[in-house]
Amino acid sequence: MREYILRRLLLIPLIIIGVSFLTFMTFRVIPGDTTIFICGFSCTPEVIHDLQQDLGLDHPVMQQYWDWLKGVPQGDLGRSFQTKLPVTTELQRRFPVTLELLVLAVLFSLVLGIPPGILSAVRPGTPVDFIVRLVSVFWLSIPSFYLAILIITFGAAWFSWSPPNFATGQVAGLFDDPIKNLATLIPPAIVLSVGIAAVIMRLTRSSMLEVMRNDYIRTAYSKGLKERAVVWRHALKNAMIPVATIIGLQIGGLIGGSVLVESVFGLNGMGRYLVESIVTRDLQVVQALVLIFASAFVLINLIVDLAYAWLDPRIHYA
Amino acid sequence: MAQEVAVPLEATEVRTPRKPFWKKLLLTARHHPLGAIGVSIVILLLACTLFAELIAPYDPQAIDAHALRNAPSFSHPFGTDRLGRDVMSRTIYGARISMFIGLVSVIIGTLLGAFFGLISGYFGKWIDSLIQRVIDMLLAFPALVLLLAIIAVLGNDESRFRQFLSDYTPLPEGEFLGIPVFIQIFVMAVGIGVAIAVGTARVVRGAVLSLKENVYIDAARAMGASDGRIVFKHILPNVMALVVVLATIFLPIAILAEAAISFLGLGVPNPTPSWGSDMTGPNQSDAVNGNIWWVVFFPGAALSLTVLAFNMIGDSLRDISDPRLRGGRGQGGGPGTGTGF
Numbered sequence: 001m002r003e004y005i006l007r008r009l010l011l012i013p014l015i016i017i018g019v020s021f022l023t024f025m026t027f028r029v030i031p032g033d034t035t036i037f038i039c040g041f042s043c044t045p046e047v048i049h050d051l052q053q054d055l056g057l058d059h060p061v062m063q064q065y066w067d068w069l070k071g072v073p074q075g076d077l078g079r080s081f082q083t084k085l086p087v088t089t090e091l092q093r094r095f096p097v098t099l100e101l102l103v104l105a106v107l108f109s110l111v112l113g114i115p116p117g118i119l120s121a122v123r124p125g126t127p128v129d130f131i132v133r134l135v136s137v138f139w140l141s142i143p144s145f146y147l148a149i150l151i152i153t154f155g156a157a158w159f160s161w162s163p164p165n166f167a168t169g170q171v172a173g174l175f176d177d178p179i180k181n182l183a184t185l186i187p188p189a190i191v192l193s194v195g196i197a198a199v200i201m202r203l204t205r206s207s208m209l210e211v212m213r214n215d216y217i218r219t220a221y222s223k224g225l226k227e228r229a230v231v232w233r234h235a236l237k238n239a240m241i242p243v244a245t246i247i248g249l250q251i252g253g254l255i256g257g258s259v260l261v262e263s264v265f266g267l268n269g270m271g272r273y274l275v276e277s278i279v280t281r282d283l284q285v286v287q288a289l290v291l292i293f294a295s296a297f298v299l300i301n302l303i304v305d306l307a308y309a310w311l312d313p314r315i316h317y318a
Numbered sequence: 319m320a321q322e323v324a325v326p327l328e329a330t331e332v333r334t335p336r337k338p339f340w341k342k343l344l345l346t347a348r349h350h351p352l353g354a355i356g357v358s359i360v361i362l363l364l365a366c367t368l369f370a371e372l373i374a375p376y377d378p379q380a381i382d383a384h385a386l387r388n389a390p391s392f393s394h395p396f397g398t399d400r401l402g403r404d405v406m407s408r409t410i411y412g413a414r415i416s417m418f419i420g421l422v423s424v425i426i427g428t429l430l431g432a433f434f435g436l437i438s439g440y441f442g443k444w445i446d447s448l449i450q451r452v453i454d455m456l457l458a459f460p461a462l463v464l465l466l467a468i469i470a471v472l473g474n475d476e477s478r479f480r481q482f483l484s485d486y487t488p489l490p491e492g493e494f495l496g497i498p499v500f501i502q503i504f505v506m507a508v509g510i511g512v513a514i515a516v517g518t519a520r521v522v523r524g525a526v527l528s529l530k531e532n533v534y535i536d537a538a539r540a541m542g543a544s545d546g547r548i549v550f551k552h553i554l555p556n557v558m559a560l561v562v563v564l565a566t567i568f569l570p571i572a573i574l575a576e577a578a579i580s581f582l583g584l585g586v587p588n589p590t591p592s593w594g595s596d597m598t599g600p601n602q603s604d605a606v607n608g609n610i611w612w613v614v615f616f617p618g619a620a621l622s623l624t625v626l627a628f629n630m631i632g633d634s635l636r637d638i639s640d641p642r643l644r645g646g647r648g649q650g651g652g653p654g655t656g657t658g659f
Contacts, residue, residue, distance in 0.1 A: 018455045026471055137352075137633065141626035143574055145581050146618035149597060153605045153614065162606075256462025260578055264602075274463070275582050278470045286470055293463045 008302055019294045020072065024065050027287045077288035080277075087288045090273065097171050097185075098269035101258055104189035105196070106247065112190075112197035114243070117204025121239075122231055124209060132201065139198035144257045148191045148264035163187060163265055171267055188265040192257050196250045203246050207239040241308070248304025252297050346638075353634025359627035366413035376404035378411040378591045387610050397612035400600055405613055408591040409620050415592045416624065419507045420573040426511030427572075428565045431518025432557065438519065439526025440549055449519070456516045464516075465575060468509040469584050506585055510575050514568045521564060525557050570628035577621050593617040 059067070071077070077087040120132035155161040164172075164184045172180040211217065212235055220230045259271030266272075270289060277285035337345075347354035366373060382402030390397040396405035438449040456464065529535070530553065538548050579585035580594030588595060596617040604610040 015454065015458060018451070019458050022452075022455050023467070026467060137626065137629055141629050142622045143577065143618070143625070145578065146597065146614075146622060149602060149605060149614050149618065153609065153611050156606065157609045157611070252460040253462075255460040259462055259466070260581065263582060274466060275584070278466060278584060283470070286467065290459065290463055290467050294459045297460050298458050 005306065008305070012298060012302065015298050016291075016295050017069070019298070020069060020291055021065065023287055023290050023294070024068060027283050072291070077291070078284040080282050080285050087285050090285075091270070091288075091292075094268055094270045094273055096174070097267055098258055098262070098271060100174060100181075100185055101189055101192065101262070101267065101269060102251075102254055104185055105192040105254055105258075106251075108190050108193035109196040109200055109247075109250075112193060113200030114204050117201040118208055118231065118236070120201075121205045121208030121212065122227070132205070136198040136201045139194045139201075142194065143260075144191055144195060145260040145264050147194060148188065148261050151187060151191060152264070184267075188261045188267060191265075192254065192261045195257070196247075196254065199246060199250060200243055203243050204239065207242045208235060211235045211239045244304065244308055248301060248308075251300045251304070255293055255297065350634040350637060352630040353637075356627040356630030356634065359623060360631070363413050363417065363624055363627070366410045367417040370411045370414050374404075374407035374410040376407040378403065378407040379589050380404070387604065387608075387613075390612055396616040397610075399596075399613045400604055400610075403589075405596075405616050408596055409593070409616050411591040412593040412596065412617055412620065413624075415503065415586055415590065416573045416576060416621070419503060419510065419576040420569050422504070422507040423510035423514060423572045423575075424565050424568050426508060427514025427568060428518050428561050430511065430515035431564075432522050432554075432561050434515070435519040435522025436526055436549055436553065436557070439523040440530055440545070440553060446523075450523070453516055453520055457520075461513060462575075462578065465509060465513050465579065466582075466584065468512055469506060469579060472505050472509055503586060503590075506576065506579065510572050513575070514572065517568070518561070518564050522557055522561065525560050526553055529553050529556050566628075567632065570625045573624060574621070593621040 068078070075088050077091075079086050080090065083090075116132045116135070120129040123129055152162065164180055171184050174181045217230060217235060220234050221227075225234075255271070258269065259274060261267075262269040262272040263275055270292070274286065274289045274293075277283075277289065347357075380403060382398065382404075385394065385398045385402040387400055388394055388398040388402075394404050394406065396409060398404055399408075434449050438446045459467070535548060535552060538552055543551070576585060576592070577594030577597075580592045581598045583595070583598055586592035586595050588599070594617075597614045601610075601613040605614040
């Protein structure tokens with residue numbers, strides 16, 4: 001096991017280097033003349049010259065890549081062309097928002113997904129089961145950004161509620177003003193969690209159904225255990241193994257969803273930063289953000305794999 | 319053919335009369351009502367795509383200064399937007415963009431994916447390693463982030479790809495097939511297609527790996543068949559069913575992706591009617607600040623309904639293929655969620 005973890009950890013820098021190479025090539029080589037791509041119609045010979053100096057475009061491509069890559073471990077992800085500030089300065093402000101949003105969304109998806117899933121598997125074919133299945137199909141089908149707009153629109157119309165950050169334009173820090181912070185982030189987190197909650201609900205249901213058919217469950221029932229004990233103590237832990245995997249697989253989707261939900265709720269997170277940078281053609285920022293998102297995704301997948309082994313002792317990574 | 323030769327001694331054979339096709343269809347529909355509803359919605363959607371001109375009551379881009387931001391009424395069932403454009407007509411025309419991008423990107427994606435999956439699985443060795451490592455890296459990007467990166471690079475007016483398309487292909491700059499700004503929309507479909515290809519290639523490769531161990535492949539090779547013949551005559555037909563299934567799974571995802579990108583303002587540009595771009599910008603602020611809810615409610619409802627229909631069809635297909643798990647097992651995230659839109 002330890003060996004497996006070590007091997008995976010050693011592989012991670014390799015994957016991230018590959019990802020960074022791909023990112024670099026995508027943003028430097030494919031578009032054509034990078035300078036025109038960056039400054040667009042406002043290109044004058046002087047601007048182009050400055051840009052070439054700044055980016056080291058007069059060097060060979062591989063050396064440019066190496067120069068960029070060298071900076072990354074030192075926290076130098078390049079500068080924004082719009083603000084002239086280092087990308088990392090902006091990230092320090094935005095990273096906590098996105099992280100908190102994602103953590104909250106995972107929590108809500110578990111809370112909204114697992115209990116109804118269990119309920120529907122324990123009582124298959126009943127109205128409860130039918131309602132749970134119907135709800136899950138609807139939740140699965142409603143795009144997060146649509147749900148977000150509906151909540152804000154009808155929240156304002158019917159309850160005269162609007163997200164607290166709409167008035168101030170800022171998200172209060174979690175430790176400065178926890179109540180205001182949570183009031184700002186919980187609604188978008190719920191919106192983000194709905195789609196994944198539906199997946200978890202469906203998977204919990206089918207995985208529980210499968211587990212409940214096992215002989216050891218019948219044994220547990222026949223030795224007179226209460227249903228509560230059978231479900232919670234015997235069935236649930238085994239049924240949760242596939243659910244753990246699916247949560248890991250959904251993280252990539254969550255990151256994508258956060259881009260959309262942050263935009264609707266006006267949260268100054270990393271996803272919104274990505275969109276803004278694409279709109280303003282700030283490719284240095286886009287490049288840095290894409291690298292960060294991909295690296296985070298790779299790390300999360302590793303953690304999920306390890307959690308999987310912890311949940312199911314039968315799994316051995318050799 | 320062979321069966322007719324083997325028919326036993328004249329006519330005593332008792333055969334239940336074969337049910338006509340439509341009766342079987344009706345029976346399936348009765349057993350899977352949700353799937354039937356899904357199919358009907360998709361048919362409706364196709365009708366909107368093909369006959370938008372006949373169905374839509376108004377021109378989707380016609381500005382009417384006398385009917386600005388009208389609430390839903392008899393003359394405008396879905397209301398009008400800030401320029402007096404009929405929301406119902408825009409929603410109907412939006413189906414065309416959605417279906418077009420969905421279909422084109424799925425075709426590009428599955429073709430590309432099947433091609434790389436086939437050669438990767440069949441030839442193995444360094445070709446396989448190379449293709450799979452590239453796929454590994456592409457899969458390391460969250461789907462929407464990858465898509466946005468592709469769009470950021472390809473979608474720009476000055477991008478080499480864009481230049482290539484307008485210089486070397488007969489694609490026109492302006493309107494084509496009733497779709498304005500055709501090239502821009504086509505570029506987007508290519509971007510979504512690339513993202514789809516990544517997933518397809520992985521799955522197809524897996525299938526090819528097990529297929530090529532079959533005895534009939536050895537037999538074909540022993541008879542002197544070339545690699546090309548084996549791949550196209552013996553392996554490709556066997557992965558076709560899989561590719562079609564993948565295509566149906568990816569279609570709603572592609573439609574959602576288009577809406578999401580347009581929603582972020584990076585896709586279909588105004589004033590072309592598109593569900594995603596009709597929910598953003600001025601319409602969004604009209605809805606949020608001025609309670610003009612109908613301008614975003616109906617395009618979004620159409621989008622949700624489309625995804626819902628495909629999900630219901632998918633669930634029913636899963637039920638039919640695996641009756642033990644009625645209601646579907648949401649494996650692999652189920653359509654429309656793996657991407658988290």
